[in-house]
Amino acid sequence: MTGSTTMEVQQSSRGSELSELEVEAIEMFINFLKIIGLPKSVGEIYGLLFVSPRPLAMDTIIERLGISLGAASQGLKLLRNLGAVKAVYSPGDRRDHFVADLELSKFATVFIKEELMPRMDRAMGRIKRMEELLPTMSSSDRKITEARIERLRHWLDKGQKMLPWIMKFLLR
Amino acid sequence: MTGSTTMEVQQSSRGSELSELEVEAIEMFINFLKIIGLPKSVGEIYGLLFVSPRPLAMDTIIERLGISLGAASQGLKLLRNLGAVKAVYSPGDRRDHFVADLELSKFATVFIKEELMPRMDRAMGRIKRMEELLPTMSSSDRKITEARIERLRHWLDKGQKMLPWIMKFLLR
DNA sequence: CCTGCGTTTCATTTTTTCTTGAAACGAATG
DNA sequence: CATTCGTTTCAAGAAAAAATGAAACGCAGG
Numbered sequence: 001m002t003g004s005t006t007m008e009v010q011q012s013s014r015g016s017e018l019s020e021l022e023v024e025a026i027e028m029f030i031n032f033l034k035i036i037g038l039p040k041s042v043g044e045i046y047g048l049l050f051v052s053p054r055p056l057a058m059d060t061i062i063e064r065l066g067i068s069l070g071a072a073s074q075g076l077k078l079l080r081n082l083g084a085v086k087a088v089y090s091p092g093d094r095r096d097h098f099v100a101d102l103e104l105s106k107f108a109t110v111f112i113k114e115e116l117m118p119r120m121d122r123a124m125g126r127i128k129r130m131e132e133l134l135p136t137m138s139s140s141d142r143k144i145t146e147a148r149i150e151r152l153r154h155w156l157d158k159g160q161k162m163l164p165w166i167m168k169f170l171l172r
Numbered sequence: 173m174t175g176s177t178t179m180e181v182q183q184s185s186r187g188s189e190l191s192e193l194e195v196e197a198i199e200m201f202i203n204f205l206k207i208i209g210l211p212k213s214v215g216e217i218y219g220l221l222f223v224s225p226r227p228l229a230m231d232t233i234i235e236r237l238g239i240s241l242g243a244a245s246q247g248l249k250l251l252r253n254l255g256a257v258k259a260v261y262s263p264g265d266r267r268d269h270f271v272a273d274l275e276l277s278k279f280a281t282v283f284i285k286e287e288l289m290p291r292m293d294r295a296m297g298r299i300k301r302m303e304e305l306l307p308t309m310s311s312s313d314r315k316i317t318e319a320r321i322e323r324l325r326h327w328l329d330k331g332q333k334m335l336p337w338i339m340k341f342l343l344r
Numbered sequence: 345c346c347t348g349c350g351t352t353t354c355a356t357t358t359t360t361t362c363t364t365g366a367a368a369c370g371a372a373t374g
Numbered sequence: 375c376a377t378t379c380g381t382t383t384c385a386a387g388a389a390a391a392a393a394t395g396a397a398a399c400g401c402a403g404g
Contacts, residue, residue: 021305021317028298028324031291039392050324051302053316058351068394073352094402095350102320104327119203126200130223133193144225145193148274152222155276162341169334211362230381240364245382266372267380 018048018064025051026065036111038078041071046079046100055088055097082110105170112163120160127153190220190236197223198237208283210250213243218251218272227260227269254282277342284335292332299325 018026029050030043044065049056056064062072076098079085083106087096130149134142190198201222202215216237221228228236234244248270251257255278259268302321306314 019305019308021302021308024298024302024305028295032295035288035291041393050320051317053313069351070353070395071393074393077352102323104324116207119207123200123204126196130193130196133191133196136191136193141225145223148222151274152276158342162338166334166338170330213363241381242365242383243363246363249382266378 022048022051033107036107036115039075041065041067042075042078045072045075046084049085049098049100050102052100055090055099057090057093057095057097059095061098082106108170109167112167116163117160120156120163123156124153124160127156194220194223205279208279208287211247213237213239214247214250217244217247218256221257221270221272222274224272227262227271229262229265229267229269231267233270254278280342281339284339288335289332292328292335295328296325296332299328 026044026047029047030040033043033046034040044067045061048061048065058072058076061067061076062069065072067075076085080087083103084101085098086101088099090097127149131146134146134149137145198216198219201219202212205215205218206212216239217233220233220237230244230248233239233248234241237244239247248257252259255275256273257270258273260271262269299321303318306318306321309317
């Protein structure tokens with residue numbers, strides 16, 4: 001019945017062994033996404049989707065990577081929130097299928113916008129607070145600390161000015 | 173001579189309570205250094221040293237931060253290796269005393285040089301390996317994956333070119 | 345409506361990372 | 375040189391982060 005064209009070398013989408021190429025991609029993304037604090041499972045998922053020529057359903061991802069249901073679901077959710085993966089509709093299949101968004105700069109820009117910038121803002125708040133607290137120090141020490149805080153502010157300013165520039169550069 | 177209005181806050185250099193200003197600085201650096209993957213204790217140490225107008229001995233650091241001997245020793249070692257802290261000689265005292273290097277950009281440049289660049293090099297190695305493996309794919313899928321790997325390489329190239337520029341910018 | 349498939353949630357377990365403190369070390373001092 | 379003070383090391387413990395999988399959910403198809 002199901003005859004048709006022997007399903008070809010579909011091995012990469014239903015067997016369980018990962019091809020060497022897939023392993024390379026996966027390891028690359030594990031290491032890469034770790035930099036911005038994402039867990040291994042997220043790197044695995046994105047790596048697999050990145051080299052996969054066609055959308056994959058969640059249970060395929062689970063089976064091929066050998067990760068748990070929870071990790072897959074949460075990892076995909078996170079990646080979708082980042083905009084790094086999107087779900088595509090697959091006719092005649094109740095399951096969602098997932099594709100990697102190839103715009104890698106998203107990882108960097110999201111990281112900058114969601115992590116670095118808010119942290120820098122909070123740091124700036126603390127610096128202001130420190131400046132307010134300066135008068136509570138003995139005057140001899142105050143000069144020294146004041147200069148340091150000033151320096152801190154200066155450096156942070158520089159960082160804050162640089163980030164938008166980097167983002168612009170990343171977006172082509 | 174210390175006249176001024178209030179001389180009270182001398183406590184901050186030998187008692188055990190941290191001043192509010194010190195707390196702000198410490199929390200700031202904990203959060204800041206966490207970005208580049210350094211543990212809390214390291215942030216605490218650097219933060220304390222940063223606002224301290226004079227060099228501190230290790231046991232002072234231990235006492236004031238309430239951290240252990242091991243954490244202090246290892247944290248200071250790490251910070252010295254990064255070049256973010258240096259030991260200064262204090263006449264008539266057997267103990268080492270530590271000062272924060274105020275060149276904050278060091279954290280960023282060390283991170284770029286020691287973390288990002290090597291990772292990118294390794295990633296580039298993997299990309300080359302993937303390109304070698306491409307011929308093992310079925311030809312229909314190969315085109316797609318080939319284009320993606322090409323894209324990956326392009327993006328990584330861009331990143332690698334950007335890093336030296338960022339470093340230059342950070343160093344004034 | 346019910347049923348069943350696919351997905352999400354979340355308490356628990358596992359793994360990883362950080363901290364602790366005692367023991368080893370070493371170098372200045374008497 | 376023996377002693378003492380200061381520092382480093384590292385095995386063990388604590389804390390934090392990530393993964394697991396069973397239960398709850400929700401929705402398409404009957």
